[in-house]
Amino acid sequence: MAASGSERVAVEKCKGINGLDKVVLREPRGSTAEVYLYGAHVTSWKNDHGEELLFVSSKAMFKPPKAIRGGIPVCFPQFGSHGSLEQHGFARNRFWSIDTDPPPFPTNSKSFIDLILKPSEEDMQKWPHSYEFRLRVALGTGGDLMLTSRIRNTNADGKPFTFTFAYHTYFSVSDISEVRVEGLETLDYLDNLQNKERSTEQGDALTFESEVDKIYLGTPTKIAILDHEKKRTFVLRKDGLPDAVVWNPWDKKAKTMADFGDDEYKHMLCVEAAVVGKPITLKPGEEWKGRLELSAVPSSYCSGQLDPQKVLQNS
Ligand code: TA6
Numbered sequence: 001m002a003a004s005g006s007e008r009v010a011v012e013k014c015k016g017i018n019g020l021d022k023v024v025l026r027e028p029r030g031s032t033a034e035v036y037l038y039g040a041h042v043t044s045w046k047n048d049h050g051e052e053l054l055f056v057s058s059k060a061m062f063k064p065p066k067a068i069r070g071g072i073p074v075c076f077p078q079f080g081s082h083g084s085l086e087q088h089g090f091a092r093n094r095f096w097s098i099d100t101d102p103p104p105f106p107t108n109s110k111s112f113i114d115l116i117l118k119p120s121e122e123d124m125q126k127w128p129h130s131y132e133f134r135l136r137v138a139l140g141t142g143g144d145l146m147l148t149s150r151i152r153n154t155n156a157d158g159k160p161f162t163f164t165f166a167y168h169t170y171f172s173v174s175d176i177s178e179v180r181v182e183g184l185e186t187l188d189y190l191d192n193l194q195n196k197e198r199s200t201e202q203g204d205a206l207t208f209e210s211e212v213d214k215i216y217l218g219t220p221t222k223i224a225i226l227d228h229e230k231k232r233t234f235v236l237r238k239d240g241l242p243d244a245v246v247w248n249p250w251d252k253k254a255k256t257m258a259d260f261g262d263d264e265y266k267h268m269l270c271v272e273a274a275v276v277g278k279p280i281t282l283k284p285g286e287e288w289k290g291r292l293e294l295s296a297v298p299s300s301y302c303s304g305q306l307d308p309q310k311v312l313q314n315s
Contacts, residue, residue: 009024009026010025010026010027010110010111011023011024011025011026011110011111011112011113012024012026013098016034016036016043016062017062018062018063020036020037020038020062021036021037021038022034022035022036022037022043023035023037023098023113023137025111025112025113025137025138025139026111026139027048027109027111027139027140027141027142027143028141029048029141029142029143030047030048030049030050030143031045031046031047031048031139031142031143032044032045032046032050032139033045033046033111033137033139033145035113035115035137036062036068037095037096037097037098037115038062038064038068038093038094038095038096039067039068039073039074039091039092039093039094039096040074040091040096040115040117040135040137041067041068041071041072041073041074041092042054042071042072042137042145042147043056043068043070043071044056044071045145045294047143047296048143052172053171053172053234053294053296054070054071054072054169054170054171054172055070055071055170055171055172055173055264055267055268056068056069056070056071056170057069057070057259057260057261057264058261058264059258059259059260059261059264060259061259064093064095065093066093066259067088067092067093068092069257069259069260070170070268071169071170072147072167072168072169072170073088073092073168074091074092074135074149074165074166074167074168075088075089075091075092075164075165075166075167075168075272075274076089076090076091076092076133076149076151076163076165077089077090077091077127077129077131077161077163077164077165078163078164079164079165079166079245079274079275079276080166080192080245080276082164082276082279083164085126085127088166088168089163090123090126090127091117091133092168094117094120094123096115096116096117096135097115097116097117098113098114098115098116099114099115099116099134102114102116102134102136103134103150105136105148105150107136107138108140108141109138109139109140109141109146111138111139112136112137112138112139113136113137113138114134114135114136115134115135115136115137116132116133116134116135117132117133117135118130118131118132118133119131127161129153129155129159129161130153130154130155130156131151131152131153131154131155131161132150132151132152132154133149133150133151134149134150134151134152135147135148135149135150136148140293142295143295143296144293144294144295145293145294146291146292146293146294147167147291147292148289148290148291148292149165149288149289149290149291150287150288150289151163151165151280151282151287151288151289151290152282152285152286152287152288153282153283153284153285153286153287154284155284156284158284159284160281160282160283160284161281161282162279162280162281162282163275163279163280164274164275164276164279164280165241165274165275165280165290166241166245166272166273166274166275166276167241167272167273167274167290167292168245168270168272169236169270169271169272169273169292169294170268170269170270171225171234171268171269171270171271172267172268173225173227173230173267173268173269174227174228174229174230174267175228175229175266175267176208176248176265176266176267176268176269177207177208177209177266178227178228178229179207179208179225179226179227179228179269180205180206180207180225180226180228181205181206181223181224181225181226181246181269181271182205182223182224182225182226183219183220183222183223183224184201184206184216184219184223184244184246185201185202185203185204185205185206186200186201186202186203187200187201187216187217187218187219188200188201188216188217188218189201189214189215189216189217190214190215190217190276190277191213191214192213192214192215193211193212193213196215201214201216205226206246208248208269210250211248211249211250211252211253212246212247212248212250213245213246213247214245214246214247215243215244215245215274215276215277216243216244216245216246217242217243217276217277218242218243218277219242219243219244221237221238221239222235222236222237223235223236223238223244223271224236225269225271226299227299228299231298231299232296232297232298232299233296233297233298233299234271234294234295234296235294235295235296235297236271236273236292236293236294237292237293237294237295238273238290238291238292238293239289239290239291240275240288240289240290240291241273241274241275241290241291241292242275242277242278243273243274243275243276243277244271244272244273244274245270245271245272245274245276246269246270246271246272247269247270247272248265248268248269248270249265250265251263251265253265273290273292275290
């Protein structure tokens with residue numbers, strides 16, 4: 001029965017693009033989020049004005065085995081080309097299930113879904129390890145989006161395994177040349193455009209005027225993305241995810257991507273909570289937890305003088 005205006009269903013299972021299963025989360029004040037079981041992929045996060053906060057390409061293919069271009073792909077058990085597996089691992093192009101019996105995990109949100117991924121025979125050929133990957137996607141009161149991953153080593157042969165990981169978040173921005181990122185100043189990074197060469201970031205906020213593909217090591221747990229035009233600040237909080245990747249393909253790379261529009265680089269920025277520099281190793285029975293919390297707050301911004309500390313402190 002379709003929900004009436006007043007009666008908002010907090011968690012709705014339905015069909016999305018190409019008939020793929022998805023779950024819609026609704027929060028009483030109006031925020032929403034959408035998650036596809038294909039890749040446990042968040043493809044939409046809207047505030048209580050119905051404004052979309054995540055970027056999804058108009059050319060995104062909702063067709064396995066291609067990963068969905070945009071939203072929040074989950075990179076596991078390998079980030080990028082940091083290993084012998086396919087780029088960004090295989091979790092983002094697998095069908096996940098709804099976890100009907102998750103271990104206790106208290107939350108004060110009513111709008112959440114638990115998803116689970118276990119290895120298939122095919123995966124075991126590529127990555128010979130048993131694991132349980134549980135992902136909870138939740139909408140908090142006030143519309144914050146929370147993703148919590150719990151990965152457990154269930155190998156019966158006593159073998160540990162090692163992995164890297166990222167929430168590859170595509171933020172929707174008004175104009176990339178007007179965006180600043182606060183919290184990564186003076187940090188060391190690996191430059192993916194310079195053969196992963198290690199360098200140190202300059203002292204000011206990041207701004208964007210060309211292709212960028214950097215892995216910042218050992219970042220603060222809070223990073224701010226300020227969208228000047230929209231007077232909006234995304235605050236990214238992370239736990240168990242020491243690194244952060246910043247990516248924008250800019251014009252040339254954009255033209256080489258079939259599932260990405262030539263000018264779409266102007267309206268997106270990836271800032272990804274990640275574990276890359278120091279991969280995680282789990283012995284059988286051990287569990288790792290990685291949590292991401294995203295908020296979108298009005299920027300206390302006026303006439304060119306940004307006070308990063310105020311943004312990071314107040315939010
Ligand atoms: O996170 C940045 C990055 O690793 C870039 O190197 C770029 O390749 C991007 O991910 C997108 O990767 P994809 O495999 O989704 O095309």
